[in-house]
Amino acid sequence: MIVGVAVVPHPPLLVPELVAGAVAETEAVRRACVAAGKRLAALSREWLAIAGSVDFCGLTSADAVGSFRGYGVDKIVSLSEASATGEVDPALPLPVLVAGWLREQAGAARVVVETVDPRGSVDDSRRVGERLARQDRPVGLLVLGDGSSRHPGPAGHPDERSIGYDASVRDALAAADVDALLGLDVPLAAELDVSGRAAWQALAGAAAGRSWRGELLYSDSPFGVGYHVACWEPA
Template identity: 85%
Template sequence: MIVGVAVVPHPPLLVPELVAGAVAETEAVRRACVAAGKRLAALSRDWLAIAGDPHFHGLTSADAVGTFRGYGVDKIVSLAEGAGADDVDPGLPLPVLAAGWLREQAGAARVVVQTIDPVGSVNDSKRVGERLARQDRPVGLLVLGDGSSRHPGPSGHPDERSVGYDLGVREALATADLDALLGLDVELAAELNVSGRAAWQALAGAAAGRSWRAELLYSDAPFGVGYHVACWEPA
């Protein structure tokens, strides 16, 4: 059974070692993500995570250890307490690394990460969430995904539709509106480079049939990318 949900983005800038010259500028979103993680860990230290990744679709077990070396710093993260650093996988996807980093910051015991196609259909994403919800133990659900990267900012490819799209995401996460999440447009998300759409729709599948209290901890696009942080608990 899913006992709580934390929704977070997964940019490398969450990790202070990767943004040595801009730690203060990234502090607000980092603080919100860690706060969401700690709230989830207070409900369960055993996590499942869901995220979209364009290259790897599958399950990363909790015994994995990875590194942010590909993002500039050899920062080691593990998906479970007590995991050694002797067998580091240099190819773990970014959302898996972010899940491991947040697990460590929040004090969770372990996280198993399911990555799915970020441009997959609504029904495919929903079915993954429904499957994740069929757990015989209490688990926290960590949902990782960014909003549009086409907001005005350093990306250099602004699209005015990004503001409205991320506003819809913000409102859906702030109110636990499952229908609104399932109604997010797949093609428009691809055009706006929204990496989190499939994961948010998997959340809708996982949360179906239950009432939830939602709280939005952060929603902004400080670097031209939409980032949303929310916590859901059973009502």
């Protein structure tokens, strides 16, 4: 059974070692993510995670160890306490690395990460969530995904539709609104470069049929990318 949910983005800038010159500018979203992770760990130190990734689709076991070397610093992270000294897998995708980093920051014991194609259909995502919800033990669900990268900012290529799209995501996460998440527009998400859409709709599949209480910890678009942090707990 899923006993709680933490929704976070997965940019490299969450890791202080990777943004030595901009730690203060990234502190607000980092602090919110760690707070969400700690709240999830207080409910269960055993985590499942879901994220979209074009680099790899499938399951990454809690035995995995990775490094942020490809993002500028050889910062080692592990998906479980037991695997902290294991051999580094250089191919772990960014969401998996961030899940391992947040596990360490929050004090969770282990996290198993499932990555799905961010271009998949609503039904594909929903079915993944329904499967994740069929657990015979209490687990926390970590949902990783970024909003649109088309907000005004240094990345360029702004699209005014990004503001409304991320506002819809923000409101759905704050209200724990499963139907609103399932209603997110798939083609528009692709146009706006929204990496989190599939993971949020997997969350909707996992949460369906139960009452939840949502709380938004952070929602903003620093550096031109939408980031949302929220916690859901059973109502």
